Amino acid sequence: MPDPAPVIIEAAINGATPKSRNPHSPRSVEEIVADALACFEAGAAIVHNHNDEGLITPDGVHAAQPYIDAWRAILARRPDALLYPTMGGGGAHTTIQARYGHIPALAKAGVMRVGLIDPGSVNVGPLDRDGVPMAIDTPYINTLKDVRHMVDMCQEHQLGPSVSCFEPGFVRVAVAYARAGRLPKGALLKFYFGGPAQNFGLAPTERALEAYLELIDGTGLPWSVAVLGGDCVKSGMAQLAIERGGHVRVGLEDYAGPGTPTNVELVAGLVALCNDLGRPVATPDEAAAILGLPRGR
DSSP, rough: OOOOBBEEEEEEOOOOTTTTTTTTOOOSHHHHHHHHHHHHHOOOOOEEOOOOTOOOOOTTTBBBHHHHHHHEEEEEEEEOEEEEEEOOOOSSTTHHHHHHTTTHHHHHHTOSHHHHHHOBOOOOOOOOSSSBOOOOOOBBOHHHHHHHHHHHHHHTTTTTTEESSSSHHHHHHHHHHHTTTOSSOEEEEEEEEEEETTTOOOOOSHHHHHHHHHHHHTTHHHHHHEEEOTTTTTTTHHHHHTTTEEEEEETTTTBOOOOSOHHHHHHHHHHHHHHHOOOBBBOHHEEEEEEHHHSOO
């Protein structure tokens, strides 16, 4: 019997999680560098982060320099590190060229091998104190024309995209590109399940995972799971993914369980689960090989 395939662990280390919610959420460049390096040491193959310093402007533009500053420091210690950023939502106030402009800038700076494609739109937000969706006016918008731009940019800059799938429709768009031979090489589909603190997406259950796997049946696309606004390990979703041959994302961007764990603790807990289930953990180089990332170090 062949050896089981390694699990690619992604650490989403901060997102919109403020220090008021978890004091371990890294926000400055220096904190991001230290936390990312610790996560790689603990077993993560990919680190996803947001940066606060000069990152977001009213028109959705994300500054490339804070990423470059953090990632060059990380890559100096870990040349194998796989890193990718976030992006802002669309709307009348901005364009996809403006809000995606930091991606080619990061690729040209030589600090990035993983890109991102968010192939759809969704209302993302927490529940309020009454348990109903918070009345906010910030949908995450990506038109099909926007998606085409992301695909083209990842192709042009040889980036293997992280494909965020908040809802089943996102998956169907990605699959259409894959079946047409147009999805950039190195893609990893991310099934984002909505945890108890969120109001979008499928719940983190076995039936929900099966629904997503049915949508990608026959494509051969690698996939990963995350529980946004919940706990990917304690919900059982991580175990389901590991048992089915998938990969897993954890981190303080997503976590909404008890206590205030560190990112390293979340990664270490996932590594222990992989060991218990008999699947090794991928190094960054192994993850790059599994995905077939087109861009070298």
